[in-house]
Amino acid sequence: MSDSFQQPNGLILVSDVTRSGEDDRPLRVAHRNRDLTRIRRGAYVSAAVGESANRDERYDLRIAAVLGTRRTPVVVSHLSAARVWGIPVVAPWPRQVHVTVSPASGNRSKNGVIVHRGVLSLDEVVQTSGVAVTSLIRTLTDVARTAPFRDAVAALDHALHHGRTSKPELLVALDDQQTAIGRRRALRAIAFASPLAKLPGESFSRVLLHELGFPPPELQHEFETAVGQRFADFWWEGVRLIGEFDGKDKYTNPKYTQDRTPAEVMWAEKQRENELSDHDIRLRRWIWQDLELVQPFIKRLEMAGLRRGRIRELR
Numbered sequence: 501m502s503d504s505f506q507q508p509n510g511l512i513l514v515s516d517v518t519r520s521g522e523d524d525r526p527l528r529v530a531h532r533n534r535d536l537t538r539i540r541r542g543a544y545v546s547a548a549v550g551e552s553a554n555r556d557e558r559y560d561l562r563i564a565a566v567l568g569t570r571r572t573p574v575v576v577s578h579l580s581a582a583r584v585w586g587i588p589v590v591a592p593w594p595r596q597v598h599v600t601v602s603p604a605s606g607n608r609s610k611n612g613v614i615v616h617r618g619v620l621s622l623d624e625v626v627q628t629s630g631v632a633v634t635s636l637i638r639t640l641t642d643v644a645r646t647a648p649f650r651d652a653v654a655a656l657d658h659a660l661h662h663g664r665t666s667k668p669e670l671l672v673a674l675d676d677q678q679t680a681i682g683r684r685r686a687l688r689a690i691a692f693a694s695p696l697a698k699l700p701g702e703s704f705s706r707v708l709l710h711e712l713g714f715p716p717p718e719l720q721h722e723f724e725t726a727v728g729q730r731f732a733d734f735w736w737e738g739v740r741l742i743g744e745f746d747g748k749d750k751y752t753n754p755k756y757t758q759d760r761t762p763a764e765v766m767w768a769e770k771q772r773e774n775e776l777s778d779h780d781i782r783l784r785r786w787i788w789q790d791l792e793l794v795q796p797f798i799k800r801l802e803m804a805g806l807r808r809g810r811i812r813e814l815r
Contacts, residue, residue: 510549511561513568514542539565540612559583559593566597566613567631574599574607575625575632577616578646581639584631588658588700589643589651600634616642618679637665637673644670644689645682652685654703656693667693696720701745702733704791709734712794713808714801717743739782739805746785 505516517524527544530536537550543565545553553561563580576584578598600616601607609615624638634642640659644652659665670690674683692710696719697703709717721735721742734743784804790796802808 506546507564509561509564510545511539511564511568512536512544512546513565514544515569540569542569555592556583562595562612563597563631566599570613572605572607573632574601574615575620575634577634577639578614578642579651581634582643582655584628584633585636585639587636587639587643587655589647590654590700590704591648591651637669638677640665641670641674641677641686644674644686645679646685649685649689649692650704650707652689653692653707654700656689657695657697657703657706658700660693660695661698663695694719699745701788701791705734705743705745705786705797708791708794708797711811712798713811714806715809736806741801741804741806742781742783743801744783744785745791746787 505512505520507513512527514524514527517527527536531538531544535547536544537547538544539550539561545561549561550558559580560583563576563583567574567576576598577600579589579594580598582589583593594614596609596612596614598614598616599607600618600620603617603619605615605617607615620634620638624635625632626635627633633639636659640655643655647655656670660667667690671687674686674690692707694706697706706717706719715736715738717734717736719734721732723730723732732742733745735741736743782804784800786797786800790800798808
């Protein structure tokens with residue numbers, strides 16, 4: 501029975517079953533037998549869908565489940581809207597789904613839903629894939645006002661890098677919003693954001709460098725090598741040091757590998773390091789785990805000659 505009510509994303513809503521006049525007890529039996537996974541009360545997916553879903557897909561299902569089980573319409577907002585728009589952040593997606601309702605609404609935050617009250621203008625709400633969501637600009641300013649600094653910067657960097665907004669546009673939108681909550685945080689994140697950071701790992705790196713008191717690097721510094729033009733994620737002229745965030749995508753994503761195997765990409769990187777070494781340039785790489793643990797990140801840079809100044813509060 502469940503297959504006939506399965507939505508394209510794999511979601512099965514109890515309301516769809518009962519609305520058709522059928523009994524929903526087989527769904528509960530399938531859940532007890534672990535053939536179905538419950539996303540939230542009234543919403544299931546097959547065990548296979550649940551097990552195969554990655555981090556982003558699991559959050560997509562949670563958002564869809566909340567919208568499919570609410571009795572009154574809401575607007576997806578904040579971090580949840582960022583996911584709808586394909587805007588990345590550093591931290592894992594929250595377990596809760598963020599929505600915005602009018603100030604007069606009686607809706608409260610509960611059962612995995614965080615309710616924000618606010619006035620949204622007509623141009624701040626759009627429909628995408630049948631979902632009412634805050635506009636991209638409103639989403640970015642909401643994230644800048646309320647999310648941790650590193651997540652706000654990652655979201656803004658991504659949008660700026662891909663030309664989806666500009667700093668003047670963000671500042672105008674922030675001025676037009678009625679609420680002043682988080683304005684200082686948003687202004688700080690917007691000022692710090694850069695279109696030169698291409699990946700969330702690079703944004704996270706920039707925030708940590710700033711908070712840990714390391715000197716600010718030049719982003720995407722251009723080098724001319726024997727094989728042509730190259731760019732470095734981070735460059736410190738004073739110590740002739742290149743820093744690079746080494747994400748898995750660099751070796752596996754066709755967007756970056758350009759039809760090369762991981763081994764070929766690694767060999768090209770080795771050749772590049774040799775060229776840089778010939779010009780008395782050092783290169784230090786780090787991965788997500790180094791950033792999360794912090795100390796390996798600090799040690800790697802200090803051993804390469806970088807010195808720290810005033811440590812800023814980590815947030």
